[in-house]
Amino acid sequence: MTDGTxxxxxxxxxxxxxxxxxxxxxxxxxxxxGEIHALMGGNGAGKTTLLRLIAGLRDPDAGRIEVDGGTxxxxxxxxxxxxENPKNGFFAETVEKEVAFFPSNRGLAVTERVEAALxxxxxxxxxxxxxxxxxxxxxxxxxxASVLAGDPAxxxxxxxxxxxxxxxxxxxxxxxxxxxxxxxLSTHDADFAFEFADTVSVVQDGSIARTGPPREVLGDLxxxxxxxxxxxxxxxxxxxxxxxPVPASIEAAAELDVEPxxx
Amino acid sequence: MRFSHRELDPRSKLAFVVPVFLLGAVAHRIVGLLALxxxxxxxxxxxxxxxxxxxxxALSPFKxxxxxxLTLNSVFYGGGEVLAALPLGPLQVTVTVDGILTxxxxxxxLLVLASVAAxxxxxxxxxxxxxxxxxxxxxxRLAFVGSLTLRLxxxxxxxFRNIEDAQRARGLELSGGPIARARARLPMLVPFLASIVQxxxxxxxxxxxxxxxxxxxxxxxxxxxYGRADYALFVATVVLFGVFAAVVVGTV
Numbered sequence: 001m002t003d004g005t006x007x008x009x010x011x012x013x014x015x016x017x018x019x020x021x022x023x024x025x026x027x028x029x030x031x032x033x034g035e036i037h038a039l040m041g042g043n044g045a046g047k048t049t050l051l052r053l054i055a056g057l058r059d060p061d062a063g064r065i066e067v068d069g070g071t072x073x074x075x076x077x078x079x080x081x082x083x084e085n086p087k088n089g090f091f092a093e094t095v096e097k098e099v100a101f102f103p104s105n106r107g108l109a110v111t112e113r114v115e116a117a118l119x120x121x122x123x124x125x126x127x128x129x130x131x132x133x134x135x136x137x138x139x140x141x142x143x144x145a146s147v148l149a150g151d152p153a154x155x156x157x158x159x160x161x162x163x164x165x166x167x168x169x170x171x172x173x174x175x176x177x178x179x180x181x182x183x184x185l186s187t188h189d190a191d192f193a194f195e196f197a198d199t200v201s202v203v204q205d206g207s208i209a210r211t212g213p214p215r216e217v218l219g220d221l222x223x224x225x226x227x228x229x230x231x232x233x234x235x236x237x238x239x240x241x242x243x244x245p246v247p248a249s250i251e252a253a254a255e256l257d258v259e260p261x262x263x
Numbered sequence: 264m265r266f267s268h269r270e271l272d273p274r275s276k277l278a279f280v281v282p283v284f285l286l287g288a289v290a291h292r293i294v295g296l297l298a299l300x301x302x303x304x305x306x307x308x309x310x311x312x313x314x315x316x317x318x319x320x321a322l323s324p325f326k327x328x329x330x331x332x333l334t335l336n337s338v339f340y341g342g343g344e345v346l347a348a349l350p351l352g353p354l355q356v357t358v359t360v361d362g363i364l365t366x367x368x369x370x371x372x373l374l375v376l377a378s379v380a381a382x383x384x385x386x387x388x389x390x391x392x393x394x395x396x397x398x399x400x401x402x403x404r405l406a407f408v409g410s411l412t413l414r415l416x417x418x419x420x421x422x423f424r425n426i427e428d429a430q431r432a433r434g435l436e437l438s439g440g441p442i443a444r445a446r447a448r449l450p451m452l453v454p455f456l457a458s459i460v461q462x463x464x465x466x467x468x469x470x471x472x473x474x475x476x477x478x479x480x481x482x483x484x485x486x487x488x489y490g491r492a493d494y495a496l497f498v499a500t501v502v503l504f505g506v507f508a509a510v511v512v513g514t515v
Contacts, residue, residue: 057468081472088462089469091414097390100484105474110484132418150473 006182007031007054007079007154012063014049023049025206026063031154031184031199036176038193038214039186041203042228047186048084050203051156054184055081068153078106080147084159086139090131095123095142098131102150117149122175136163140172148179157185161192170195194218194232195249202227219246266492268310268386273395275493279306280383282504287375293364295507296371302503303378306496313386321381322374329370336366389413394485403481422458426451 007029014024024046031037039047052058054065056079065071067079080102083089092098096114103113118124121141126134131142140160147155155176161169169189173196176183187193193200194214201211204227210217218224221239224231231239234253238246247253283299290296307318343361350356389410396406430451431437437444 052468055472057471078474079472081468083465083469085465088465091411091466091470093389093414097484101470102473104481104483105477107480107482110482114484132421147473 004033005030006033006068007184008064008066009050009054010064010066012050012053012060012065014053014058014060016049022061022206024053024060027203027207028063029201029208029211031182033182034180035198036183036185036196037199037201038197039184039201039203040188040190040193040218040227040229041209045203045228046206047203048158049206051081051158051184051186054154055079055156057081078150078152079154079156080150080152081156082140082143082147082158082160084162086143087132089143089146090139093130094128095126095131095134095145096128098142099146099149102146106150108151113149113151117145120148120175120179121145122171137165137168140164140168141175148181153182155179155181155183155185157183159187160185161187161189188229190218190224190230190232191234194234202229215246215248265309265311266495268307268313268382269388270490270492271310271386271496272487272489272493273387273392274399274487275489275496276383276387277395277399278497279500280379282500283379284376286504286507287372287379290372290375291368293368293371296368296375298507299375300371300378302507303375303382307382310386313382318378318381318385321385322377325374325377329374332370332373333366336369337362340365384413390485391487394483394487398487404475407475418462419459422462423451423455426454426458 008031009027009029012024012027013022015022023044027046027050029039029050039050041047049058053060054067056071090098092101095118099114099117100110103110115124118127121144123138123141123145126138126142129138131139134142140163144155144157144160160172160176164172169192173192176185177196185197197214199211200214200217202209202217202223209227210223218229218232219235221231221235234250235246237253238244243256247256283303287296287299290299304315307313307315337358338356340359340362343359343364345357345359346363347358348355349358392413393403393406393410396409397403401409427435427437427448435447435450437447439447
């Protein structure tokens with residue numbers, strides 16, 4: 001793909017065995033190179049299924065998925081998928097060995113890739129720890145490091161903010177922003193998507209209902225209510241005060257001369 | 264000078280473990296199995312980073328199994344001089360000299376095999392084990408599956424404990440004798456198996472997305488090499504097993 005699109009899903013259909021309806025029913029999506037693209041939607045909307053198909057874990061029943069012009073089954077380039085529950089993907093005795101698995105399989109310089117990935121995810125101090133003994137937030141960062149180490153073209157992260165407190169979420173967001181990579185993630189966390197995503201796509205009933213910049217998509221309260229998505233806190237706050245445009249962040253809101261809210 | 268068990272090359276350890284397994288499996292003399300057991304104890308004591316207590320602790324499940332084996336085999340293996348005849352309902356159970364000797368032989372064989380496996384498991388890093396297997400020609404995927412089995416034992420135990428804790432928090436009683444406790448644990452089997460199956464699916468996906476199936480030209484984080492202790496263990500293994508093979512198999 002020469003138009004700057006790294007991932008393209010075109011009219012993708014997929015149904016799980018024995019399911020009475022399609023999990024994906026004509027989903028089409030484009031992810032630009034270098035952007036953080038958030039998939040949002042209610043439970044069962046099809047976000048995780050779309051991520052898994054893009055990662056090559058399942059083949060679509062119909063439609064086409066391309067990553068850098070090739071299909072995920074072609075072998076190259078690689079999509080690095082980090083599951084929602086990182087614990088169930090760990091098997092090694094130490095973080096270093098866990099992170100080494102992917103670059104080893106790809107025939108890359110293992111030591112360098114492991115050090116770079118641990119450093120990028122800010123978990124180099126966990127080097128010798130056992131992955132299964134880490135806290136939820138640490139496991140999340142190690143899980144992403146374990147796919148980042150394989151130098152994938154795209155990082156596909158399933159609900160990366162699950163079980164993270166606000167501070168850890170902000171840390172994850174800034175780390176992902178600094179990676180300078182194409183990141184496609186699913187999330188229920190509208191605050192996270194509003195602050196850190198470049199593009200938001202809303203998945204509804206197995207297809208993409210809307211795509212656009214976070215301020216546009218997550219600023220449309222009527223649309224969000226119909227899609228079953230809770231609006232970002234800052235959007236709700238700005239709406240109550242009639243502020244337009246919505247401040248870019250809590251820090252930006254704090255600089256505005258607005259009466260404090262008393263409930 | 265004592266050596267480090269953990270720094271031994273896994274290939275050296277395998278070169279020790281495999282003959283012990285073979286000799287232990289074919290031995291038909293109690294004295295031979297005792298001699299093999301003594302050799303394993305000597306190797307454990309010769310190293311500096313595995314305490315005898317920890318090694319014996321790893322064999323603790325056998326404190327239930329060995330008495331069971333001794334009892335059942337003494338009772339049901341017939342032949343030889345009858346030492347006692349006990350009525351058991353409509354049956355007449357006899358304890359014979361051959362039955363006792365056979366039960367001791369079986370129990371000792373099991374202990375020898377378990378004790379050398381425990382030494383290997385306690386002192387060998389799974390990744391090094393996997394690397395060692397690939398260096399002796401075992402296909403990497405097969406070696407990985409073997410090492411994965413070692414790695415997942417503690418995880419399975421932790422999952423079972425989590426389920427047990429969750430059920431105890433909701434009133435499950437685990438008091439009483441062994442049979443009562445075993446019966447109380449029965450309801451845990453279904454959630455445990457469901458948890459294991461789910462874990463298996465998710466682990467399989469996690470391996471797949473990290474190119475487990477395309478790993479033809481792998482690089483490795485670990486490089487193994489033989490040290491002086493490896494050569495010493497290897498020479499000792501060859502010499503000692505030459506003697507033991509003759510004694511245990513009974514060709515001398």
